[in-house]
Amino acid sequence: MKALVGMLAGVLLLCGAGSAVGVRVWTSAVVDTRGKVDFVNRLAVPPLAQSRIDERGRRVFDLRAQPGRRDFGRGGPTPTWGYNGDYLGPTLRAKRGEEVLVNVANGIGEPTSVHWHGMHLPAAMDGGPHQMVAPGATWSPHWRVDQPAATLWYHPHPHGETEQHVYRGLAGMFILDDDESARLDLPRRYGVDDIPLIVQDRAFESDGRFDDGTGELGGIGILGDTLLVNGTVAPYLDVPGERVRLRLLNGSNARTYDFGLADNRSFALVGTDGGLLTAPHQTRRIRLSPGERAEIVVSMRPAERVTLRSYPPESGLDFFNRRFTGGSDTFDVLQLRAAGTLQPSPEVPTRLAPIERLDPASATTTRRFDLAGRDINGRRMDLGRIDAVVTRDSTEIWEINKVDGTPHSFHVHDVQFQVLSVAGREPPPELRGWKDTILLEARRPVRIIARFADYADPDMPYMFHCHLLRHEDQGMMGQFVVVEPGQRPGRPPAAGAGHAGHG
Structure with a gap:
């Protein structure tokens, strides 16, 4: 209700300052390009990233974040950032079972990071705000791909600066393959x-x-x-x-x-x-x-x-x-x-991939996350604070609630989760597969279930946050560590260069 009152007050204020200004702001708030786009440019397809196999059998990729310029036809060349080019980056591609290594070089002149969105991997390789890459430095995370074929992506995750880094052009796809998907038509x-x-x-x-x-x-x-x-x-x-x-x-x-x-x-x-x-x-x-x-x-x-x-x-x-x-x-x-x-193209197969359903009865913990303003459970992000401690190889249920009138989503690092219910009802078909990000609606709590397998590190956290990037930058984020049974959480590493605080 506060958001609605504030929005209404803002509109009335604009109208009071000048009816022409108010009308212009009101009408320009809606964009509609139906039938108005002349499709004159052939779609650019990001190239597949070149890779090599090193002496240890790892598939090695090289990414360099760098400045560039691109003419989008909007009044002059646009200053941009990209990976291995002027805007966006190549598509990385690997197969389940492969060990991958990515050399990430920072050529943009300020600290950045690269998060492997949707990837199951050790926390130290996740590319969140604790894995900053200094200007001129190279970070070389490596991990074994152990998850089904999927369309993932990569993007920067510097605390307080993610919105700007992505907006300038730093992003790319990471496609995973497996034997099961290769057999499908x-x-x-x-x-x-x-x-x-x-x-x-x-x-x-x-x-x-x-x-x-x-x-x-x-x-x-x-x-x-x-x-x-x-x-x-x-x-x-x-x-x-x-x-x-x-x-x-x-x-x-x-x-x-x-x-x-x-x-x-x-x-x-x-x-x-x-x-x-x-x-x-x-x-x-x-x-x-x-x-x-x-x-x-x-x-x-x-x-x-x-x-x-x-x-x-x-x-x-x-x-x-x-x-x-x-x-x-x-x-x-x-x-x-x-x-x-x-x-000729074959018909879409009637059966695709088996999904092992996680049993809610096996969950050892149920957690609740309320999103409002720029807070999760009434708190903003603190890089030195652990918000949740999860035991390795355990299954948990998380209930996520949006309790204000502003759009929010919810993304969890490391795991793919399954949606148990939306507003107490069975999820629709588009939410019955593996997910890592989900849009929230007010008064429609979402219950998800996830298994936190394979990797434990008491000191290095994973993130959970709203994926509207300004909200994330302003503190709508928390962090959790995965520990061995009986192990106590440690302390996250000190905030690196480029981290921003919250006003």
Whole structure:
């Protein structure tokens, strides 16, 4: 209620300062690009990252965070950051069972980090705010990939600076493969019929620079009026076959999308954050908050053109909060252009991947997390404080509640969880697979279950936080350690250079 009153007061204040200003602010709060995008640019597909096998049999990747410039056609070249290029980064790809090592070099002139979002790995390799990489330094995390085939991603996670680092362009996909998924008749030719789509909204100054001052009224951070897909404005994709697999990543800082096709046709949802579903789910919409992923398969007809669109997402917000946080916006995202003669594609399999259901009766602990303002359970992030202690190889239930009128999501590092219920009811089909990030709605508590296996470290924590990046930066984050049975938690390492406090 406080948020609604504050929002209303702000609008009335603007109107009182000048009716023309108030009307302009009110009307400009909604973006609608339906039918207004000329899809004139071929979609850029991030290259697969080169790798090599070292003397220990590890697959080695090299990433360098570096400054660059890119012309997005918005008034002049835009200063950007990227990995191994001017904007975004290459797609890393590895197979279950492989040992990987990533050399992360920092060339941007200020401390940063790289978090492997969705990856199960030791806390010291996680790339959170305790694994900062100093300017000019190289960090070389390594771990064994031991989780199902999935579409993951990587991005910076410096405490207090994540919003700006991601907004400037530091992000990329990390695709995992396994033997089970390789046997399925799903489109799998990377860049041909298996397409990564990193969807981001950006705002631009008149000289082409990114505008990072938008979205203040909504209190959620930067909201842009221009969509980039893999860094491409107004993109189109040539589709050579009867079916195309789109790996959707909401790489935006704050915006939630509700993806569908402009002609309202259905598509097959085959995977979510942590991997494939047990069976495809035929649907017309898939809602993704920042950080969430979905794999969909779209069927095409010869010579047709169809637009991937984001519709106003249902978020349970009141009228004012919805309007000023992007909840009323519509975007034309990408045009799919089918060839005149399409290559045959198999039907989507009726069975995909088995998912072992975690038994709530096996849970040893139930925790509750209330999100409000910029706090979780009434506290803001403290890098020196451990908020939860989890025993290795235990199963826990977490109940997450959003108790204010502002959009929030919830992301847990290291584990993939299963959703037990939403508002006391069985989760919808799109939430029945493995997840690591989930959008929250007021008065609709989400119960999740996760098993914290393999890795214990009493001193090095993992994070849980809202994945609206400004909220995260402002302190809506906590940390937990995984310990051996009977072991006491230690002390997190001292905050590294580049950490910011909260006002």
